[in-house]
Amino acid sequence: xxxxxxxxSNYRNPCLTMHQPWASLLVYGIKRIEGxxxxxxxxxxxxxxxxxxxxxxxxxxxMEDFYREIYAMNGITDIKFPEHxxxxxxxxxxxxxxCVTCEELVxxxxxxxxxxxxxxxxxxxxxxxxxxxxxxxxMRGQQGVYNLERKIYEAAVRGLCLVEAPxxxxxxxxxxxxxxxxxxxxxxxxxNSVSEEEKSPTLVAAIAGARAAATQFSKNNNNNNLQSFNGxxxxxxxxxxxxxxxxxxxxxxQ
Numbered sequence: 001x002x003x004x005x006x007x008x009s010n011y012r013n014p015c016l017t018m019h020q021p022w023a024s025l026l027v028y029g030i031k032r033i034e035g036x037x038x039x040x041x042x043x044x045x046x047x048x049x050x051x052x053x054x055x056x057x058x059x060x061x062x063m064e065d066f067y068r069e070i071y072a073m074n075g076i077t078d079i080k081f082p083e084h085x086x087x088x089x090x091x092x093x094x095x096x097x098x099c100v101t102c103e104e105l106v107x108x109x110x111x112x113x114x115x116x117x118x119x120x121x122x123x124x125x126x127x128x129x130x131x132x133x134x135x136x137x138x139m140r141g142q143q144g145v146y147n148l149e150r151k152i153y154e155a156a157v158r159g160l161c162l163v164e165a166p167x168x169x170x171x172x173x174x175x176x177x178x179x180x181x182x183x184x185x186x187x188x189x190x191x192n193s194v195s196e197e198e199k200s201p202t203l204v205a206a207i208a209g210a211r212a213a214a215t216q217f218s219k220n221n222n223n224n225n226l227q228s229f230n231g232x233x234x235x236x237x238x239x240x241x242x243x244x245x246x247x248x249x250x251x252x253x254q
Contacts, residue, residue, distance in 0.1 A: 013148040015047035017141030020085040021060045023050040027092040028082055029130035029165025030067050033105065035121030040099035043179045046127075047148055047156070049141045052088045059213045060085065066210035069203045070114040071166055079166050090139050090148075090156055092132035092163075097171050098182025099125050108187060115169055117203075120211070123184065126171045130163040 016034075018026070025031040027048050064081050071079055100108070105119035118124070137156055148156070175181035199207075 011042050011145060011147055013047060013150075013153040014042050014045070014145050015049055015090070015141075015148045016145055017049045017051050017143070019051050019053055020055040020087055021063050021082070023048050023091055024082045024085050025063060025067065026094060026127060027130055027132045027163070028080075029163045029168065030079060030081070031118070032115050032127055032169050033118035034096075034125040034127055035102075035119070036123050036125060037121060039123045039184055040096050040125045041145060043096055043098070045093050046096045046145075047090060047093045047153075049090050049139065050085070050087050050136075051141055054087055055085050059216070062206075062209035062213040066206040069200075069206040070117045073113045073117070073203070074167055076114075076166050080164075086136050088138055088140075089136035090133060090152065091136050092130065092160060094127040094131075095129040097126050097128050097179070098173065098186075099123055099184060100182065100187060101184050104184070104187045110172055111169060112167060114167065117207070126182065128169065128171065130165055131160040132163055133159045134161055135159060 018034075022031065026034060064079075067081075068077075068079060071077070100123075102119045102122055102124055105111075105124045106116045108116060133156060137152060137159075139152055171182060173179070173182050174186050
C-alpha cells in the first residue's frame with residue numbers, strides 16, 4: 001500500500017493515452033472499467049487522451065453493440081453514444097477510485113451485472129465521475145501514465161462539463177478512510193459471476209466482437225502480449241506501449 005501511495009504522489013495531473021473508441025466511451029461514462037495488464041498506480045482524477053489512430057467503423061460498431069448488450073442486462077436500452085470519436089485530442093477525465101483483479105470484479109455482487117461483464121483483463125481500474133471537455137484539446141500523448149503539461153492542464157480544467165452517464169456506479173471502498181483500500185485482493189472471494197446460461201446469444205456474440213476489436217492492435221503491432229480488452233494500449237507487464245501512428249516519431253503518440 002505504501003508503494004502505491006508513493007507512485008500516486010509522483011503524478012501531478014496524470015493522463016493516459018487510449019485508442020478510440022474506448023477513450024470516448026470512458027469519458028462519456030459508458031465504459032466504467034479500464035482494463036490493463038498492470039494495476040493502477042494512481043487514485044483520483046485521470047485525464048484521458050485519444051491516440052492518433054482513426055477507429056474503423058467496424059470497431060466502433062463492435063464496441064457500441066457490446067455496451068448495448070451489457071446495459072440491457074440492467075434494463076438500460078437508451079444509450080447516447082458519442083457522435084464523433086476524435087483522435088489526437090485530450091477528451092476529459094474520470095476519477096479512478098480503485099483497482100481490482102478481473103476475478104474479483106466478475107464476482108463482485110455489489111456492482112451491476114453490466115459492470116462485471118466489463119472485467120476482461122488482469123487488472124480492472126474502477127472509474128467514476130466522468131467529465132468531458134466542451135472543446136477537446138489537440139495534443140501529443142505519451143506511453144503509460146504521464147503528467148499533463150501545466151499549461152494544458154490549466155486550460156483543460158476550466159473547460160470541463162459533467163457527463164450524464166447511462167448507469168453511474170459508485171464503487172464501495174472497503175475502508176472509506178483509505179482511498180487505496182480498493183486494491184487487488186481486497187475483496188472477499190465470492191462466486192457471483194454472470195453464468196454462460198444467463199448470457200443471451202446476442203450478448204455472447206457482442207462479447208466476442210468486442211474482444212476481436214481489442215486484439216486488432218496487438219496483431220497490427222506484432223506484439224505477443226494480450227491486448228487490453230478495452231483497446232487502450234499494447235500492454236507489457238509493467239508499462240503499456242501505445243500503438244504508433246502513421247508518419248510520427250517512435251517515442252510519441254499523437
